[in-house]
Amino acid sequence: MVSSDPILRLEGVVKKFGAFTALHGVDLEIREGEFFTIVGPSGSGKSTMIRLLVGMDEVTDGAIWLRDQRIEAMPANLRPTCMVFQSLALFPHMSVGQNIEFPLKLRKVASSARKERALELLDLLRLPRDYYDKRISQCSGGEKQRVALARALAFDPEILFFDEPLSALDYRLRKTLEKELKNLHQRTGKTFVYITHSLEEAMVMSDRIAIMKAGHFEQIAVADEIYGRPVSRFVAEFMGEVNLFEVTSRDGTTLESPCLTVKSGTTNESLPAGGNGLLMVRPEFIRFCGEDESPDYRIKGRLLEEYALGSRIQYEVETETGQILTVEKLRQDRASSGDIGSEVMLGFDAARTHLIKDT
Amino acid sequence: MPASRSTRIVLFVYGLLVIGLLYLPLVSVGFASVSRARYLSFPIKKYSSKWYAEALASGTVRDLLWTSLSVAVIVTILSVIIAFFGALAFARYEWRYRTTFQKLILLPIFFPQTVLGLALLMWFNSLGVIPSWKTAVVAHLVWIAPIATLIVAIRAYSFDPALEEAARDMGASTPTILKEITLPLLMPGLISAGLFAFLLSWGNFPLSLFATGADSTLPEWLYAKMVSGYSPLVPTLGIMSVVASLFLILAAFAIAWLVQTIRDSKAAQ
Numbered sequence: 001m002v003s004s005d006p007i008l009r010l011e012g013v014v015k016k017f018g019a020f021t022a023l024h025g026v027d028l029e030i031r032e033g034e035f036f037t038i039v040g041p042s043g044s045g046k047s048t049m050i051r052l053l054v055g056m057d058e059v060t061d062g063a064i065w066l067r068d069q070r071i072e073a074m075p076a077n078l079r080p081t082c083m084v085f086q087s088l089a090l091f092p093h094m095s096v097g098q099n100i101e102f103p104l105k106l107r108k109v110a111s112s113a114r115k116e117r118a119l120e121l122l123d124l125l126r127l128p129r130d131y132y133d134k135r136i137s138q139c140s141g142g143e144k145q146r147v148a149l150a151r152a153l154a155f156d157p158e159i160l161f162f163d164e165p166l167s168a169l170d171y172r173l174r175k176t177l178e179k180e181l182k183n184l185h186q187r188t189g190k191t192f193v194y195i196t197h198s199l200e201e202a203m204v205m206s207d208r209i210a211i212m213k214a215g216h217f218e219q220i221a222v223a224d225e226i227y228g229r230p231v232s233r234f235v236a237e238f239m240g241e242v243n244l245f246e247v248t249s250r251d252g253t254t255l256e257s258p259c260l261t262v263k264s265g266t267t268n269e270s271l272p273a274g275g276n277g278l279l280m281v282r283p284e285f286i287r288f289c290g291e292d293e294s295p296d297y298r299i300k301g302r303l304l305e306e307y308a309l310g311s312r313i314q315y316e317v318e319t320e321t322g323q324i325l326t327v328e329k330l331r332q333d334r335a336s337s338g339d340i341g342s343e344v345m346l347g348f349d350a351a352r353t354h355l356i357k358d359t
Numbered sequence: 360m361p362a363s364r365s366t367r368i369v370l371f372v373y374g375l376l377v378i379g380l381l382y383l384p385l386v387s388v389g390f391a392s393v394s395r396a397r398y399l400s401f402p403i404k405k406y407s408s409k410w411y412a413e414a415l416a417s418g419t420v421r422d423l424l425w426t427s428l429s430v431a432v433i434v435t436i437l438s439v440i441i442a443f444f445g446a447l448a449f450a451r452y453e454w455r456y457r458t459t460f461q462k463l464i465l466l467p468i469f470f471p472q473t474v475l476g477l478a479l480l481m482w483f484n485s486l487g488v489i490p491s492w493k494t495a496v497v498a499h500l501v502w503i504a505p506i507a508t509l510i511v512a513i514r515a516y517s518f519d520p521a522l523e524e525a526a527r528d529m530g531a532s533t534p535t536i537l538k539e540i541t542l543p544l545l546m547p548g549l550i551s552a553g554l555f556a557f558l559l560s561w562g563n564f565p566l567s568l569f570a571t572g573a574d575s576t577l578p579e580w581l582y583a584k585m586v587s588g589y590s591p592l593v594p595t596l597g598i599m600s601v602v603a604s605l606f607l608i609l610a611a612f613a614i615a616w617l618v619q620t621i622r623d624s625k626a627a628q
Contacts, residue, residue, distance in 0.1 A: 056524055077527045089525035093543045093622065102539075103529040155529050 006065075007032040007191050008053070008159060013062035013072075015048050022048040024215045025062065030159075030193060035185045037194040037202040040212030041238070046195045049212070050163050053193065054083045066158065082157035086164045088148040090136045096122075096147050097132035103155035121150035124187075126180075142173050149181075153188065162194040166201065178204045199239060203227070211235050228282075229354050236280050236356060241314070243286065243325050245279040247271075247355075255279060255355070258321040259299055262350070271357065278356040283314065283328040285352035288344055295347030301325065303344050317346060385601065391594035398589075410595040419580075420596060426492050427577040430567075431560040434499045438556035439549055441500075442507035446548070447541070449508075450515035451523075465505045475502060476569030483570070490572030498570035499560045506559065507552035514548025546618065554611045558604055 006029040015023040022045045030036045040046045051057040053064065055076035064072040071079060082103070090099050100118040101109075109117075119129055125146040131139070139147060145165060152160055162181075166174045182205045185192050196202055202209045203223045210220040211234075219231045230236040236244065247255040247262065249271035255262040262279060271277050289295060301317040304324070308331075315327040327346065362370070395407035414420045448454075449461055467475060479498045483490055522544070526536045542549075564578040571579065577600055584593045 054528055056528070075527075076524070077530045077532060081528075083525070083528050085521045085525055087519050087521050089519060089521040091522060091526075091540060102526070106530045106535065151529075 009065040011063045014060045016060045034207040035192045037206035038210045039202045044212040045215040055079045080158045082152045082155040083161040084165045096134045100150045159191045241283045243281045249275045259319045280354045283326040286327045286348045289347035296350040299346045388594045392598045410591045434560040435556040438504045438507040439553045441504045442511040442552045445508040446511035446515040472565035476566045480569040492574040495570040498566040507556045510552040511548040
């Protein structure tokens with residue numbers, strides 16, 4: 001259960017490497033029991049962030065609180081948290097059982113109790129009990145993932161951190177493990193902090209997502225909020241295909257772009273007179289209109305390309321003013337479009353748009 | 360594409376020639392050691408183990424072996440210790456001038472050993488140190504420790520630093536990480552480095568020649584006896600030295616095998 005109390009709190013955390021600043025005074029609160037994911041492109045500072053959170057690097061400035069204990073100066077081996085590494089970091093010279101028991105052995109748990117716990121964890125992660133004696137090199141990619149998870153759970157951490165543990169797996173296995181992780185989170189009730197560059201992974205598993213860019217958080221919210229109401233062009237574009245109209249408010253009542261005029265107040269926000277913004281419409285909310293349909297807004301264009309994306313079809317349409325719009329339909333709704341090069345009428349409703357003030 | 364029959368025959372004969380070229384001289388030394396005659400001539404008229412009996416009974420030979428063994432064992436132990444920490448320093452830590460230091464440390468390998476030996480001798484003299492087998496240990500270390508470091512470093516570079524980080528993350532202290540993770544994973548490299556260090560020291564002539572002073576190692580004695588005062592004790596001791604090296608290699612394999620077996624049986628429990 002996600003509680004409203006923060007288990008982990010960051011206050012103005014700064015991390016510098018020489019002259020380069022990797023994190024610029026980051027604030028963050030992670031709630032007890034939540035599945036929190038930090039997403040960002042490479043170089044955004046997410047790996048630096050997790051290394052600070054587990055204690056493998058020292059902060060340059062700022063504070064990290066675990067409940068009411070300040071921990072930023074506490075070394076990794078004294079923190080009650082544990083991480084599943086990108087490379088998994090399973091010990092190749094130990095068996096599966098010895099790997100899982102490693103944190104218990106460090107705590108001087110008796111060997112019979114250790115084995116009992118290791119077998120329980122094999123059960124929890126749906127690995128056969130006879131894997132206890134297997135060598136790590138005999139396990140498949142997915143099995144290694146489960147062993148790494150079992151080892152982290154044997155540690156019984158207050159917070160379990162994940163540093164892109166699924167990135168090296170093939171698509172199908174990744175999908176299966178994403179669901180298993182989500183399920184495991186629910187069953188154990190632990191706080192999971194997950195780092196990934198894959199938006200899809202974040203959307204499937206997380207209670208809340210933080211989008212990271214150049215050493216700061218651009219937006220922290222639930223998945224729907226981030227997808228539907230991004231705060232910036234970066235978030236909007238990072239969260240998948242998007243159509244953005246650069247709009248200017250003439251007099252505070254209408255938003256104008258070269259191919260579209262929108263009445264202010266029909267979207268979530270309004271702009272002061274002379275203000276600039278971005279009006280966002282996701283591709284799945286734009287449709288091809290017939291004569292009899294009356295969407296809030298209509299745009300005339302020419303069909304440029306059609307791409308098959310499995311269950312969906314994506315279209316590129318060029319408006320009369322030269323802007324390229326992306327439209328997506330489910331495969332079963334394909335017929336209505338027409339031929340490549342033909343004139344089409346696009347339509348969408350005001351309720352499906354979102355105004356980004358910060359351009 | 361599989362090689363044709365004639366190519367295979369040519370390769371086979373070539374292989375035999377290479378092996379013959381490598382081992383025939385050693386075989387002739389072997390023959391010389393079991394010939395009763397003072398000077399080797401083929402065919403051997405009378406075989407004898409007389410020289411072996413004489414070697415084993417000789418006090419000089421015992422002293423030579425003892426000196427060589429002492430130097431080689433101490434050089435091996437020190438080299439492995441230096442190599443372990445040196446390799447970790449290179450592979451695990453980022454520090455200023457690391458690559459420069461790495462090159463400087465490895466440079467002695469590329470010096471001709473005679474030049475290195477001479478330089479060390481002059482240095483010992485200027486410091487007022489009287490050369491003995493102990494200074495030979497220092498001389499051997501200058502040349503052998505870098506090689507051992509290189510061997511261990513190859514192993515250290517190939518293992519994921521995340522393994523040590525993961526152990527620390529789960530609560531392990533630095534000594535525990537060293538014992539449970541780093542040492543077991545570097546062990547194959549340490550064993551090879553130790554083996555190389557021993558063999559290089561055991562068989563070294565140029566450095567010993569300059570650095571041992573009044574003491575003498577086995578290779579030095581063999582050379583001196585070849586130059587003046589040859590006796591079949593020379594090939595006999597040569598063969599005994601090779602056999603001792605062989606035993607060492609076999610012992611190293613046996614230890615590696617034993618460690619693996621114990622680990623497997625532990626894992627199976």
